[in-house]
Amino acid sequence: xxxxxxxxxxxxxxxxxxxxxxxxxxxxxxxxxxxxxxxxxxxxxxxxxxxxxxxxxxxxxxxxxxxxxxxxxxxxxxxxxxxxxxxxxxxxxxxxxxxxxxxxxxxxxxxxxxxxxxxxxxxxxxxxxxxx
Ligand code: AMP
Numbered sequence: 047x048x049x050x051x052x053x054x055x056x057x058x059x060x061x062x063x064x065x066x067x068x069x070x071x072x073x074x075x076x077x078x079x080x081x082x083x084x085x086x087x088x089x090x091x092x093x094x095x096x097x098x099x100x101x102x103x104x105x106x107x108x109x110x111x112x113x114x115x116x117x118x119x120x121x122x123x124x125x126x127x128x129x130x131x132x133x134x135x136x137x138x139x140x141x142x143x144x145x146x147x148x149x150x151x152x153x154x155x156x157x158x159x160x161x162x163x164x165x166x167x168x169x170x171x172x173x174x175x176x177x178x
Contacts, residue, residue, distance in 0.1 A: 049137035051087045062169035064116070065176040069102070070109040072176075074169050077157045079143050080150060082121035082168055086110045086140040093136040109178070110140050116175035117142055120168065127151040 053059040055071045062074035064084055075083040088106055092098055098106065114126040123144035129151055130140055145151050160168075 049091055050135055051085075051137040051139065052091050055087070055089055062165045064113060064169060064173050065178060067109065067178055070106055072109070072113045074165055075141065078160065079141075079153065079155055080121070080123075080145070080158055081160060081164070082117045082123075082144045082172060083158070084113055084117055084142045084172070086113055086142060088138055092138050094132060095130050095138045095140070098138060106138075106140065110142060112176060112178050113172075114142050115177070116172045117144060119175045120171045129153070 048056070050059060054061045054073060055066075064072040064074065066072065069090070070086060070088055072084055072086045075085050086106065086109060088098065088102060090102070095103065110128070114128070118126055121144040124146045127143045127145040127150065128140060129143065131153060132139065143151055149155070
């Protein structure tokens with residue numbers, strides 16, 4: 047059965063897309079910890095990051111690095127925090143979150159409410175900065 051992320055990758059469910067290549071896809075988290083919070087997912091539907099083949103995992107981190115650089119170029123922050131939770135959606139994904147302090151990466155924090163326009167605007171800015 048397709049996960050919600052596979053449906054996004056296939057274009058069956060809308061998303062605020064950032065970038066894709068032949069193996070990976072990046073889009074904004076719909077319930078972000080911060081403006082610019084992005085998810086990086088493999089197109090191959092594997093439920094848990096540590097089930098990925100070594101080469102795929104390494105390539106995913108390099109893809110995430112490129113996306114993080116584009117977020118950093120558009121969202122003022124100290125760092126792009128990286129997290130893997132995976133308790134909600136059983137499709138490997140890396141969270142890339144702009145942070146200024148350690149507590150900003152706490153998933154128990156209240157989420158950031160953005161309008162559709164704000165989602166579109168930040169997605170477009172990040173997307174245009176991506177250099178894969
Ligand atoms: P977790 O599996 O615990 O890492 O959490 C899954 C993440 O996916 C959460 O941060 C959700 O906000 C996010 N999410 C779930 N559905 C969507 C969607 N349709 N579009 C974008 N992000 C989503």
